[in-house]
Amino acid sequence: xxxxxxDYRAPSYTPPDSANxxxxxxxxxxxxxxxxxxxxxxxxxxxxxxxxxxxxxxQTDSGKRASHVASPPSLDFPASGNGFLTSxxxxxxxxxxxxxxxxxxTTGSSFTDYTxxxxxxxxxxxxxxxxGLSFNGGKLGFTWNDASETWSWTGGVTxxxxxxCAVAGVVDASGATAxxxxxxxxxxxxxxxxSMIFPGPQPLSGSSTTWDVGHDPFQDRHYRGAIxxxxxxxxxxxQAQIEEIAAALL
Amino acid sequence: xxxxxxxxxNIADDSLDINQETSGVLAIAQGGTGANxxxxxxxxxxxxxxxxxxxxxxxxxxxxxxxxxIAPRAFTIxxxxxxxxxxxxxxxxxxxxxxxxxNGTEFGTATFAAAGTVPTLAAASQTSFAxxxxxxxxxxxxxxxTLADIVFTVVGVLA
Numbered sequence: 001x002x003x004x005x006x007d008y009r010a011p012s013y014t015p016p017d018s019a020n021x022x023x024x025x026x027x028x029x030x031x032x033x034x035x036x037x038x039x040x041x042x043x044x045x046x047x048x049x050x051x052x053x054x055x056x057x058x059q060t061d062s063g064k065r066a067s068h069v070a071s072p073p074s075l076d077f078p079a080s081g082n083g084f085l086t087s088x089x090x091x092x093x094x095x096x097x098x099x100x101x102x103x104x105x106t107t108g109s110s111f112t113d114y115t116x117x118x119x120x121x122x123x124x125x126x127x128x129x130x131x132g133l134s135f136n137g138g139k140l141g142f143t144w145n146d147a148s149e150t151w152s153w154t155g156g157v158t159x160x161x162x163x164x165c166a167v168a169g170v171v172d173a174s175g176a177t178a179x180x181x182x183x184x185x186x187x188x189x190x191x192x193x194x195s196m197i198f199p200g201p202q203p204l205s206g207s208s209t210t211w212d213v214g215h216d217p218f219q220d221r222h223y224r225g226a227i228x229x230x231x232x233x234x235x236x237x238x239q240a241q242i243e244e245i246a247a248a249l250l
Numbered sequence: 251x252x253x254x255x256x257x258x259x260n261i262a263d264d265s266l267d268i269n270q271e272t273s274g275v276l277a278i279a280q281g282g283t284g285a286n287x288x289x290x291x292x293x294x295x296x297x298x299x300x301x302x303x304x305x306x307x308x309x310x311x312x313x314x315x316x317x318x319x320i321a322p323r324a325f326t327i328x329x330x331x332x333x334x335x336x337x338x339x340x341x342x343x344x345x346x347x348x349x350x351x352x353n354g355t356e357f358g359t360a361t362f363a364a365a366g367t368v369p370t371l372a373a374a375s376q377t378s379f380a381x382x383x384x385x386x387x388x389x390x391x392x393x394x395x396t397l398a399d400i401v402f403t404v405v406g407v408l409a
Contacts, residue, residue, distance in 0.1 A: 001408070003302045008316035010308030010398070029314065046313050053313030053391040 013248045014051075019236035023087055023119065024048040025057055025213050028073040029229045033083065044075075046088050055088030057213065068228050072164075074105065077214040078183070079224035085214030089124070092145070092234060093207030096174030096200065097133045099233040100133050101242060103249045105164045105226035108189070111135040114143070115223045117167060118230050120216045123206035131204050133169045133182070142169045142180050143199060144204070155182035157190055164226075167244035170236050173202040183239065185246035292408055298315040300325040300406040302385065310389035316348075317387040317402065321379040324409035331358050331371035332405070338367045339399030346394040350404070351386045352377055364398055378409065 011029070015021055029046050043056035059065055063081020068074075077083045102118030109117070111134055120132030120143075130145035134153065141155030159165060163186060171180035178197040184190045213230045214223040229249050239246075276282025281290035292298035304317040328333075331350070342362040348369070350358040358373030379385060387402065 001300050002295070003300070003319065003320055005302065005304035005317050006312065007305045007307050008310065010306070010314075011311050012308075029311065046311075048312055051312055051393055 002067045002087075011140050013152075015231060015245055015248075016241045017233060017235055017237065018051050020233045021051070021231060022090060022092060023054070023211055023230075023232040024233050025085065025087075025119075025227075027069075027075055027229040032118040037109055041186045044085055048182070049090070055091070057085035059084070060086055064071050069105075069228075070246075072228055074226040074228035076105075077223050079112075079116070083222055086215075087211040087213075089203070090211065091207055094203045095205045095234045096203060097172050097234065097236050098131070098143050098204045099168065099170045099231075099235060099237040099242075100244055101166065101168045101231040101233075102133070102214040102227060103164070103166050103199055103229040103230070103246075105228075106223060107162045109161075109225035111138045111140070111159065112221075112224070113137070114216060114219075114221045115214075116143075116212075116221070117214065117223045117225060117227065117248060118169075119213060119232050121205065121209050121211045122217045124208040124210065126204050128203050128206050130216075130218065132211075132216070133167065134221075138170075140167055140184065141182055142171055142197065144171075144173070144178075144202075146155045146202060148217035150198060152198050155180060155192060157182045157184045157192050160186055160225055166242070166250055168237065168245075170242075171197070171204060172236055173197065173200045175200050175205055178202060181239075183242050184242060185250070189239075189243065203226060273367045274360055282308040289409070298407050300408045301403050302406065303401075304387075304402045305402070306389075306398075309393060309396070310400075312389065312393040313391045314389040315386055316389050317385075321383045321385065324378070324380050325406040326379065326409055327358070327373065327406050329373050329376050329379045331360070331373045334360075334371055334405045335401075335403045336360050336369050336371070337401055338362060338369075338395055338397055339401075341365050341367045342393040342397040346390040346392075346397050348390065349388040351378060351388060353384050353385070358395065360402075362394070379406070 045057045047054045059082045066075035066077045066083045116134040123129040134143045136153045139156040145151045168183040176198040190209040278284045285291040293376040347361040357377040362369045379387040
């Protein structure tokens with residue numbers, strides 16, 4: 001008796017600047033056979049680090065879980081409970097430049113203040129205790145908070161409602177003046193160039209750091225909406241590279 | 251193997267209850283199976299195979315699950331993956347090991363050497379799958395630069 005399984009077909013897309021792509025959540029590459037986590041702590045999706053398996057995103061707390069969306073493959077984050085993913089620990093100490101990219105669906109989202117639609121970290125050891133994209137006043141920007149509790153949010157792009165879009169934040173805190181740009185890409189490109197964030201140079205990540213998809217651990221802030229991809233770079237992506245990613249993954 | 255024989259009754263009424271009137275084992279040459287149990291019969295008739303075939307098209311992503319199969323019936327995979335055939339269309343650039351797992355636990359590996367298109371197979375012991383067990387094949391944790399287009403036939407035997 002011969003059982004013939006469907007072909008596995010390699011992903012057709014490799015994001016740009018793969019040497020600096022340190023974390024990639026791809027919902028189409030979920031590990032669990034049913035594409036949904038069966039229990040707390042179970043592997044949900046592969047975490048790729050420079051093209052190598054760096055571990056698995058997991059859901060670790062009790063509560064309502066993100067549900068699987070069949071097409072395009074995504075997780076629909078419920079804004080509560082354990083409806084978020086946590087990455088394996090990354091050592092990115094002293095990174096002064098970062099780029100965040102997410103492919104999201106804003107259906108159901110109200111862009112609640114401080115909720116992050118892509119990746120967010122509370123730092124761990126290493127002198128930084130918050131980094132990531134989050135909403136404020138209905139707009140998407142960049143949040144940064146150093147160990148001395150110097151908090152700031154900057155940027156500001158209004159995302160489309162009930163739409164699938166690519167969002168990105170490119171932040172350079174390596175110089176004396178930290179700068180950044182927030183993007184939202186749909187059929188038409190929307191860009192805002194953030195002014196100075198705060199004095200640099202500053203790190204943007206701790207030395208032992210996990211990253212949550214759709215969640216800021218501080219006050220348990222949850223994004224509501226679907227996320228199919230979340231990418232973290234330790235480099236400054238160009239607008240052309242962000243548009244390339246959007247064109248490939250949207 | 252014993253002879254098959256009628257057990258002392260005539261077929262006067264043109265009917266024969268073969269369950270009652272025969273004993274022993276009927277040879278294949280006489281239309282039997284040469285065995286008195288299902289496993290033996292399958293083996294004698296050469297129908298004990300339970301092979302699982304699949305392809306990897308292109309270069310597998312790091313740590314990708316390239317095949318997943320839930321067993322609908324019991325079968326075993328031999329130690330050392332004996333009989334299993336795997337071949338790549340494009341050779342590996344460096345050593346690259348696929349992991350064969352039962353319910354998430356590795357029981358065997360298929361390791362391509364640099365420049366190799368046929369992997370070295372390893373499994374410490376025979377692995378038995380019951381109905382409901384999951385066979386999963388996972389690509390190397392680090393994607394090989396060239397290894398691509400791989401055909402697998404994992405050989406099993408019905409239990």
